[in-house]
Amino acid sequence: MSTNKVIQVDGLTKMFGDFTAVNAITFDVKKGEIFGFLGANGAGKTTAMKMLIxxxxxxSxxxxxxxxxxxxxxEDIKKNIGYMSQKFALYDDLTVKENITFFGGIYGLSRSKIKEKSNALIEDLGLETVANQLVGSLPLGWKQKISFSVALLHDPKIVFLDEPTGGVDPITRRQFWEMIYKAANQGTTVFVTTHYMDEAEYCDRVSIMVNGKIEALDTPKNLKTQFKAANMNDVFLKLARG
Amino acid sequence: MNRFIGFIKKEFYHIFRDRRSLFILFGMPIAQILLFGFAITNEINNVDIAIFDHSKDATTKEIINKISASKYFSIKQMVTHEADIASVFEKGHVKAVLNFEKDFSKNLIKDHKATVQIITDATDPNTANTISNYVNAILQQYQKELNKDITIAYQIVPETRMVYNPELKSVFMFVPGVMTIILMLVSAMMTSISITREKELGTMEILLVSPLKPIQVIIGKVFPYIFLSIINAIVIVVLSIFIFNMPVQGSMLLLALESVLFIISALALGILISTISATQQTAMMISLMGLMLPVILLSGFIFPISSMPLPLQLISNIIPAKWFIIIIKGIMLKGVGIEFIWKETLILVGMTVFFIALSVRKYKIRLE
Structure with a gap:
């Protein structure tokens, strides 16, 4: 196995009874890459991601x-990946600090490490004033950023983001992508699913799933040339319509 | 271990920051035991009665004094016309009328026999029955006093003796039932709600993606409730001993061990419920309808199982609470040891193992 490929998938399939949710997908993801995993609702991307995590x-x-x-x-995979779901799942009735401590704890970080990480995180995100507030009282955009930082707490090799920008405003989305770039620059591989086609443009490479199969996989630029489209939105529409 | 402690800590944050669950955990047991102990009772106290005295002689006066002196009755009014009896009942306050016949005293001396009619409002048959029993008891007591000096008057006085609960204190009957309900409520309902809450919030997914094993997640979720249930059981027993003077005849240790067994079986049920329900509401409804109702109605807590129709009697056998109530009634009221309740204990163990096995099977290690 080549060391700079952190995800290698070959003919991965998931059947639910007679229904093939994921149909023999094959792809790989390089270290430090931002890999966009696109597809319409029900195309099978969440199922595929669940198998990977x-x-x-x-x-088969x-x-x-x-x-x-x-x-x-x-089990070994779980120790080496981070995961953030579309619900930005943090505990609303725990404070920011308590959430960080808890999630650091279940990934087996030592107490001193948690303290160090949590201080750095709070400083990075400018959360000093709300560190001891319940997460439930914070706006969605903040929860999203905290949730992402928590997913990176244990320095995972790969972070999986499942529609991480649902329901937040464009400015926050922009800021969020800056965080993604920063993580990728530090060598974390980012595997992200999204609905927003403008976000697809930010990815290094993009795969598009249609009915359980990967129909296209390349850089956004090459995909646009290949499908003679002005933007990723058109590429997506052309593929999804068949 | 560190992970586990962190998990438990988080669980306690959830519990202590949610007023609703705090109330269910600590308000319920106390409220229930006090309610059942004081309000919902089969005993009578200060029941209003009326007297219709045709003879108004020394004997009837004495009897009336005795009745009014007892704490069970208070004489509300004296009726003077036959026709008024109905209207006294219709007003609703008076639960019974004592109707002394004419020449009561004279008849008693002449024929050694006099009649007093006890008319009770039987819209509530239980109370009516109790009232008539209590009046009878007072009359017999008086009769005994009369006969004291007369050597020839042999009389056979039927004496009922109630064993295990000689004062027929209903609270003694309710304590085991309330304890069962509370343990069921805390263990099964609260755990199933707290697990489904994580599912609803999406945090369960995060926990399953983490290196924590599913079994660790579940143990972490139920552990605080084991702890709290035990505290609740202690509170209930202490309350019933000190407020209601309820005796615990048998071994405290045995009582504690049996309670832990029941708590575990209820927790397993809670986990089972959480595996089949997707939302907190569903979990709560299933717990209430599927667990609480049978516990209240079919466990023998309120309605005796032996007087149920056969199909219900059969169904009652699959309710863990029924066996637990038999066990703790035995320990608390009869003071029996394990040699008398091993069968029930074994049934409870069997059920617990079955529930755990089923919930492990049902628990989806991998979210599908």
Missing amino acids: GISNPT GKANVAGFDVFTNA
Whole structure:
């Protein structure tokens, strides 16, 4: 296995009864890359992602994430990845600090490490004034940023973001993508699903899933040339309409 | 271990920052035990009665004095016309009328027999029955006093003896039931709600993606409730001993162990419920309808199982609460040891193992 490929997927398939949710997808993701995982609702991207993060068993195929096999070493994968869901799941009835401490704790960080990380995080995001406030009282955009930082707390090799910008305003989205770039520059691989086609333009490479299959995979620039489209939105529409 | 402590700490934050769950956890047991102990009772106290005295002689006066001196009755009014009896009841305050026949004293001396009619308002049959029993008891007591000096008057006085609860204190009957309900409520409902809450919020997904094993997540979720349930059980027992003077005849240790067993079976049920419900509301409805109602109605807590129709009697066997109530009634009121309740204990163990096995099977290690 080449060391700079952190995700290698070969013919990965997931069937629910007779229904093929994910149909033999094959791709790989390089270290430090921002990989956009696009598709309409129901195209199978969430199912595919769940297999990669070790919470859903593939029916067949091969997949290697962060150097570990999804069939045999799902537990090792979990230690090496971060995950943020579209719900920005933090505990509303815990303060910012308590959330950080808790999530640091379940990833097995030491107490001193948690303290160090949590101070750095609070300073980075400018959260000094709200560090001891309940998360429930914070605006959505802040929750999203905290949630992302918490997913990076244990320095994972890869961070999986499931529609991380749903429901937040364009300015916050912009700021959020700056955080993604920063993480990628520091060597974290970012695997992101999104609905927003303008965000697809920010990715290094993009795959587009249609009905469980990956129909296109390239840089946004090449995809636009290939499909003779002005922007990613048109590329997506051309593919999705078949 | 560090992870586990962090998890438990977080769980306690959830509990202590939510007024609703705090109230259910600590307000409910106290409120319920006091309610059942004081308000909902089969005993009678200060029941209003009326007297219709045809003879107005020394004997009837004495009997009336005795009745009014007892704490069970207070004499509301004296009726003077036969026709007024109905209207006395219709007003609703008076629950019974004592109707002394004409020449009561004279008849008693001449025929050794006099009649007093006890008319009770049987719209509430239980109370009516109790009132008539209490009046009878007072009359018999008086009769005994009369016969004291007369050597020939042999009389057979039927004596009922109530064993285990000689004063027929209903609170003794309710304590085991309330304890069962509270433990069920805290263990099953609260855990199922707290687990489904994580599902609803999406944090369960985050926990499953983390290196925590699913079993660690579940143990972390239920552990605080084991702890709180035990505290609740202690509060209930202490309250019933000190406020209601309820005896605990048997071994405290056995009582504690049996309670832990029941708590675990209820927790397993809670986990089971959380695996089949997607939202907190569903979990709550299933807990209330599926657990609380059967516990209240079919466990023998309020309605005796032996007087139920056969199908219900059969159904009552699959309710863990029924066995737990038999066990703790045995320990608390009869003072029996494990040799008399091993069968019930074994049934409870079997059910617990079954629920745990089922919930482990049902618990989706990998979110589908």
